[in-house]
Amino acid sequence: AQSVTQPDIHITVSEGASLELRCNYSYGATPYLFWYVQSPGQGLQLLLKYFSGDTLVQGIKGFEAEFKRSQSSFNLRKPSVHWSDAAEYFCAVVGAGGTSYGKLTFGQGTILTVHP
Amino acid sequence: EPEVTQTPSHQVTQMGQEVILRCVPISNHLYFYWYRQILGQKVEFLVSFYNNEISEKSEIFDDQFSVERPDGSNFTLKIRSTKLEDSAMYFCATNRQFADTQYFGPGTRLTVL
Numbered sequence: 001a002q003s004v005t006q007p008d009i010h011i012t013v014s015e016g017a018s019l020e021l022r023c024n025y026s027y028g029a030t031p032y033l034f035w036y037v038q039s040p041g042q043g044l045q046l047l048l049k050y051f052s053g054d055t056l057v058q059g060i061k062g063f064e065a066e067f068k069r070s071q072s073s074f075n076l077r078k079p080s081v082h083w084s085d086a087a088e089y090f091c092a093v094v095g096a097g098g099t100s101y102g103k104l105t106f107g108q109g110t111i112l113t114v115h116p
Numbered sequence: 117e118p119e120v121t122q123t124p125s126h127q128v129t130q131m132g133q134e135v136i137l138r139c140v141p142i143s144n145h146l147y148f149y150w151y152r153q154i155l156g157q158k159v160e161f162l163v164s165f166y167n168n169e170i171s172e173k174s175e176i177f178d179d180q181f182s183v184e185r186p187d188g189s190n191f192t193l194k195i196r197s198t199k200l201e202d203s204a205m206y207f208c209a210t211n212r213q214f215a216d217t218q219y220f221g222p223g224t225r226l227t228v229l
Contacts (some may be wrong), residue, residue, distance in 0.1 A: 015162075032215050034217070036220075042221050042222065042223075043207060043211075043220045043221055043222040044159070044207065044220040045216055045220075046219070049217055090158070090159060092159075094215045102147060102149075102164060102171070102172075102175040102211070102214045102215045102218075103149065103164055103172055103174075104149075104151070104159075104161060104209075104218060105161065106159040106160070107160045108213070109158055109159075
């Protein structure tokens, strides 16, 4: 069964500082990986995704993520955080085949607080 | 840019009542999903729907839940007899191809009293 772990429940950074949000996944075959962001009271917005190819993927709002198969990780990074990045971030995995039928499995989420 | 829409945005109901949550998928999308998020918890998969039938459902999706696409546009989630623990945000998501990016609606907050 596929699973996702986000070890950090809550992260606080200062505006302008760099950011890394951790994500580890478990899936037997090739995973498709996603990062979504959720602002308070809002739905889920896709930041970026990895299907195949270049393991460093670029997303919206200046975010990037790196897929490391050897570590089963897909960490999200941003070189300089803005106050508007304060939100909850979810890592998710879809199985590329087998019996998953395309369902997303989400991690617990990481709440990002940005100090001015 | 096309969006997934959901109605109502907030539904308050009494325990034991039936509720129907509605979703309008993006027009050329073929795969439809319902997820829920209990306050403070992670987003959980409920059910996937393709070609007018359920593809997969979670253990949460018991006999009290049903889905249908009655008119070729709306995609609905029905809860027959709501329980207190059904209180959550319910998200509809759709995509065009299997395992492709899922686009989420803004959610319906269901409160069961």
